[in-house]
Amino acid sequence: MDLQRYRQRLLRLKASLAARTGRDITSGREQLIDTAADAGDASVADESESEDFTEAELDATILQQVEEALRRLEDGTYGQCIVDGGLIERKRLDAVPWTPYCLRHLKLLEAASRPKPTL
């Protein structure tokens, strides 16, 4: 396995995610101040503000997983599922280099956390 290649991808991802989350959170805060100053448009401002935070939160979650993956690279456990220690599929690492789970455990987790479909 070409660990150096994954490390470089993860480091690039980390840098761009860190820059993005920083920006998004700042703009969210600025909007919060605008909202307080102009209560008339509060409902509109609330909506766009919560979207900003949701996106920033998603980036922050991935950023955390990228950092953990880099730590696993240091530990020499990169590419192993954190649930059972089994090897993560190579194709999956290429698609999602920060993933801590093999496909089987990812599917189990997704099934557990997926909200029930509402019609």
Ligand SMILES: [Zn+2]
């Ligand atoms: Zn697993």
